[in-house]
Amino acid sequence: MKKLKTAFSILFLLTIGVFLFIWIETELAFREELENRPAPSGLYPIVEENRDFLVAKAAELGIDLIITDGYRSPEEQQGLHNQGRNMPGAIVTYAAAGESYHNYGLAIDYALRLDDGSVVWDIERDDNGNGKSDWFEVAAIGKSLGFDWGGDWQRFKDYPHLEMTFGLSIRDLQQGWRPEDKIK
Numbered sequence: 001m002k003k004l005k006t007a008f009s010i011l012f013l014l015t016i017g018v019f020l021f022i023w024i025e026t027e028l029a030f031r032e033e034l035e036n037r038p039a040p041s042g043l044y045p046i047v048e049e050n051r052d053f054l055v056a057k058a059a060e061l062g063i064d065l066i067i068t069d070g071y072r073s074p075e076e077q078q079g080l081h082n083q084g085r086n087m088p089g090a091i092v093t094y095a096a097a098g099e100s101y102h103n104y105g106l107a108i109d110y111a112l113r114l115d116d117g118s119v120v121w122d123i124e125r126d127d128n129g130n131g132k133s134d135w136f137e138v139a140a141i142g143k144s145l146g147f148d149w150g151g152d153w154q155r156f157k158d159y160p161h162l163e164m165t166f167g168l169s170i171r172d173l174q175q176g177w178r179p180e181d182k183i184k
Helices: 002-036 045-060 074-082 134-144 170-174
Strands: 065-069 107-113 161-163
Touching: 045 065, 045 107, 045 134, 107 134
Parallel strands: none
Antiparallel strands: 065 107, 107 161
């Protein structure tokens, strides 16, 4: 009986060892795949689709919306980050290259276009005459489409900014995770 118990114990430990080995191998292969994934080079398809819905829904309310920014390359992001620091101009972002959802195709910025074609970032403007801020109407549409709005942030209000994170942090994205890893 003692030999049988010993044999079962050894078999149990070997089984656990095999499962552990397979899990570690799978995890290492996945992490290597994450590290070797190419960086995004445009808007993520769901973000792009919802950007278009946003513009169309705003137009239905009589709001002429312009998307001023979407995907940003690391070089573009670093250029914006340098502004107001070691380059002339006001600080417009606290995110360096690789630290913005724009760098992963998950964010857009918007502004309002006037009848003469000029662009304004006036959050109180009511060009459609319904007694509500056009800017906040656009933000509400964006949120209804699944975007998070920078105007809701506690520390730094970024009123032109809309993003879809899909539950991913910047660190996750830097490590190679993408929305398709969360959307199954």
